[in-house]
Amino acid sequence: MKTTKNKTKKEREKMTTKKTQKLIDKKGIRLDGRKLDELRPVKMQVGVLPNADGSAYLEQGRNKILVGVYGPKEAHPRHIARQDRAVIQCRYHMAPFSVDERKSPAPSRRDVELSKVIREALEPAVFLEYYPRTSIQVYIEILQADGGTRCAGITAAALALADAGIPMRDLVVACAAGKADGKIALDLMDTEDKVGDADVPVAFMPNLNAITLLQMDGNLSIDEFETAVNMALEGCKKLYVHQKEALKSKYITVEEAKEE
Amino acid sequence: MTLFYEKKQLVAPGDLLAEGEYVSGDSTYKENEKIYASRLGLVDYEGKRVHVVALKAFYIPGPGDTVIGKVVETTPGGWVIDIKAPHLARLRASDVVERSFKPEITDLPSIFDVGDLIIAKVTDYDRTRDPQLTVREPGLGKIMRGQLVEVTPTKIPRIIGRQGSMVGMIKKETGCQLTIGQNGWILISGRSPEDERLAIMALRKIEQESHTSGLTDRVTEMIRKERKAIENNQK
Numbered sequence: 001m002k003t004t005k006n007k008t009k010k011e012r013e014k015m016t017t018k019k020t021q022k023l024i025d026k027k028g029i030r031l032d033g034r035k036l037d038e039l040r041p042v043k044m045q046v047g048v049l050p051n052a053d054g055s056a057y058l059e060q061g062r063n064k065i066l067v068g069v070y071g072p073k074e075a076h077p078r079h080i081a082r083q084d085r086a087v088i089q090c091r092y093h094m095a096p097f098s099v100d101e102r103k104s105p106a107p108s109r110r111d112v113e114l115s116k117v118i119r120e121a122l123e124p125a126v127f128l129e130y131y132p133r134t135s136i137q138v139y140i141e142i143l144q145a146d147g148g149t150r151c152a153g154i155t156a157a158a159l160a161l162a163d164a165g166i167p168m169r170d171l172v173v174a175c176a177a178g179k180a181d182g183k184i185a186l187d188l189m190d191t192e193d194k195v196g197d198a199d200v201p202v203a204f205m206p207n208l209n210a211i212t213l214l215q216m217d218g219n220l221s222i223d224e225f226e227t228a229v230n231m232a233l234e235g236c237k238k239l240y241v242h243q244k245e246a247l248k249s250k251y252i253t254v255e256e257a258k259e260e
Numbered sequence: 261m262t263l264f265y266e267k268k269q270l271v272a273p274g275d276l277l278a279e280g281e282y283v284s285g286d287s288t289y290k291e292n293e294k295i296y297a298s299r300l301g302l303v304d305y306e307g308k309r310v311h312v313v314a315l316k317a318f319y320i321p322g323p324g325d326t327v328i329g330k331v332v333e334t335t336p337g338g339w340v341i342d343i344k345a346p347h348l349a350r351l352r353a354s355d356v357v358e359r360s361f362k363p364e365i366t367d368l369p370s371i372f373d374v375g376d377l378i379i380a381k382v383t384d385y386d387r388t389r390d391p392q393l394t395v396r397e398p399g400l401g402k403i404m405r406g407q408l409v410e411v412t413p414t415k416i417p418r419i420i421g422r423q424g425s426m427v428g429m430i431k432k433e434t435g436c437q438l439t440i441g442q443n444g445w446i447l448i449s450g451r452s453p454e455d456e457r458l459a460i461m462a463l464r465k466i467e468q469e470s471h472t473s474g475l476t477d478r479v480t481e482m483i484r485k486e487r488k489a490i491e492n493n494q495k
Contacts, residue, residue, distance in 0.1 A: 053318070072318070072346040083388075086346075127289070127298065132387055134346040162273050165316035165412075167287060167298035170274030207274040207296065244272045247300050251270055251315055 023180040023192055030192070032061070036185045039175070039235055044156070044246035046163045054164025056246075058156035061189055062146035065153055067160040072134035080135065085128040087135045090119035092153055094142040114150050121154050121174065121203040121213035127167045136166060147190035148176045154203050154213065155239055162247055171243050172212055174203035175235035177228040179220060184227050186235045200225065202232040206240045267304055268471065271297040271312060278310045285311025301414075302471055313471075319345045319413040319443035321385040326400075328408070328441035329393070331376045336363045339372050341380065341393060344413075344443045349391040351380060356395055377403040379439055379447070399439070406437075406449030407456050411467050413444040418470040419463065426466065426476055433483045434459045454490055458483055 028036050040061030049055035052068035059065075075081035080089070092114040096105045107115075118140065126136065138160070140153040151174035158172040178188040180196035193199050198218025204211055211233075220228060261280035265271060275297045277288060284290040287299040288311055297303070301314040321327070321343065329341035329349060338353040353368055354361045372378060379400050385391040395401045411419065420427055420440060427438050436450035436459045446463060450456040462479050469475055 054316075074346075074348055131346045162300055163316065165299055165314055165318055165414075167289075168273040169289065169296070169298065171272065205274065207276065247272045248270050251300070 023195060024183055024185070028183070030180075030185065032189060034187075036183060037231060037234070039187045039238055040189065042239065042242050044159060044242055046159055046246050046250050052160075052164075054160045054162070054166070056156045056159035056163060058152055058159070060148065060152045060155075060187075062144060063142075063149055063152045064144040065149065065156045066141045066143055067153070067156040068139045068141075069137065069157070069160040069164040069166070070139075071136035071164070072131040072166070075133065075135035081133045084132055086126075086131040086133075088119050088123055088126065088128070088138060089135050090115050090122065090138040090140070090157070092118055092140045092142070092150070094145060094149075098142045098145045114153070117213060117215070118150060118154055118157065122157055122161065122172055124210065124212050125158065125168045125170055125172045125205055126161065127169070130167065136161070145190070147188055147193040148201070150174070151176050151201050151203070155243060159243055159246060163250075170205040170207045170210075171240065171247075172203055172205055173236045173240045173243055174201060174213060175232050175239055176201040177232035177235065179218065179224060179228070184224060184231060186231050198224075198228070200228040200232060202229060202236065204233055204236040206237055263305065263310075265303045268302050270301070271303055272300050273298055277303060277312075281308065283309045285309045287312035287314045287317070314414045316412050317414045319343065321345050321347075321349070321382045321391040322442070323382055323384055325382045325442035326379065326440070327382060327393070327443040328377060328379055328403070328439070328445035328447060329443070331372050331374050331378065334368045334372070334374065336368075339368070341378065343380075343382075343391065343393075343441075344445070345391060347385075347390045349380075349382070349393050351378075351393040351395065355393075372402060377408065377447075379403060379441070403447060406439075406447045407460065409446045409448060409460055409463050411444050411446065411463065413442065415467050415470045416440060416442055416444060418475075419446070419466050421476060426479070429476055429480055430459055430462050430483070433480060433487075434462070458486055461486065 024030055043059040045057045048057045049068050054069040056067045072086050092111055094103050096102050138157050142149050154172055154174035177186050178196055178199040180192040198220045200216050203213035263278045264276055278295040282295050284295045288295050289298050295310050297312050299314040301312040304311055327343045329343040331339050332342045333340035339351045341349040341351055343349045357366050380393040380395050383392045383394050434455045436448050436455050439447040448456050448459045462483055465479055
């Protein structure tokens with residue numbers, strides 16, 4: 001009688017405690033084989049869309065993102081124009097085929113929020129006051145999503161803006177850190193983000209040492225939050241190097257072709 | 261007083277170019293005595309002036325610039341012209357129509373219609389007002405024939421060359437007429453399509469290799485070589 005009671009108690013415990021997938025093994029290796037402070041492999045390319053004024057393509061792990069930029073040009077509808085500065089019109093959009101189950105192509109509540117957040121992350125970098133009454137349009141298309149698309153979107157959008165020849169104070173680069181299995185980890189992918197405890201996306205302008213976006217989703221202690229932010233900033237600095245390489249490589253290929 | 265890059269080195273937005281008493285030029289900005297790049301391009305120094313020759317930029321109108329534009333709208337008082345600048349330009353009917361202009365009598369679309377390409381001159385622009393154009397000068401007005409080539413506006417000075425040496429050479433070698441709009445549109449009209457094709461090839465080469473030295477000679481060589489090849493084919 002007693003034993004059965006114990007058993008049921010254990011079983012009940014098993015049922016009530018959150019059933020978690022093991023995200024990080026004993027050696028500190030994650031599901032996709034990365035270390036805690038390791039970024040996913042990235043690939044960046046600039047000037048991929050000849051019809052847009054500026055464009056960029058970015059792959060970060062399984063994320064695939066395409067960004068096109070137009071402008072500055074006359075703002076439409078007229079009432080959105082500001083007399084003292086340019087406005088950025090930003091659209092973050094997930095393609096219907098970007099996730100496992102088809103997503104409706106209509107802008108969702110989340111899409112609208114991320115558009116606003118990304119716009120505000122880019123605004124401090126652009127010299128908006130140089131081009132009053134105009135608008136700069138940024139279209140971020142998520143072709144394939146695997147966690148951290150808002151950050152990858154910002155990184156790609158900054159590249160596309162620079163490619164369009166829009167004067168900027170600095171490139172904006174973004175990266176997230178978060179908590180999975182009780183440990184702080186860099187650049188969470190989809191499963192880690194969903195099963196894990198917290199996510200802290202950070203957008204950063206490395207040369208000016210300024211943060212343009214800082215969000216937190218989940219629960220973190222003050223210490224954990226600080227380590228997460230610092231880890232994300234380190235990740236940003238690594239991505240920044242890739243960003244500059246991508247921008248310059250478009251020109252360097254021309255240089256090499258000439259020398260041959 | 262330090263410079264961090266050599267002349268003609270490639271920089272990206274946010275790169276620190278110089279520190280100390282320097283003056284910030286095109287495509288750069290100054291903050292706390294430090295000069296940073298604001299566009300992707302090549303660094304250049306001229307005395308205390310630090311500037312970046314941008315690889316890609318858009319056209320900012322300046323009074324006196326000759327531009328090529330496209331009519332996008334006719335209004336009672338004139339035309340709205342797209343000159344590839346951040347703002348649409350205005351061309352007043354009273355500037356075009358002789359004698360006294362009456363909106364109710366004059367048929368404006370018969371002069372310039374939507375879609376027409378025109379050569380014009382910028383008379384006024386200060387960011388708070390739309391650029392104003394004029395066609396009241398010889399050589400300006402509607403484009404009747406020729407081919408249009410688009411280049412990045414920052415490369416226009418290179419295409420013109422020192423005291424017009426580069427355009428002069430292209431005109432001489434290909435026998436084409438070239439009208440260069442500061443906004444990056446170039447009109448080419450030659451005696452034959454072959455001549456025009458040669459001129460376009462030359463422009464594309466300049467655009468690609470604008471940052472290299474001795475370009476004029478290389479372009480001349482290329483045109484002559486192509487010309488010979490065409491002549492051989494005809495035989």
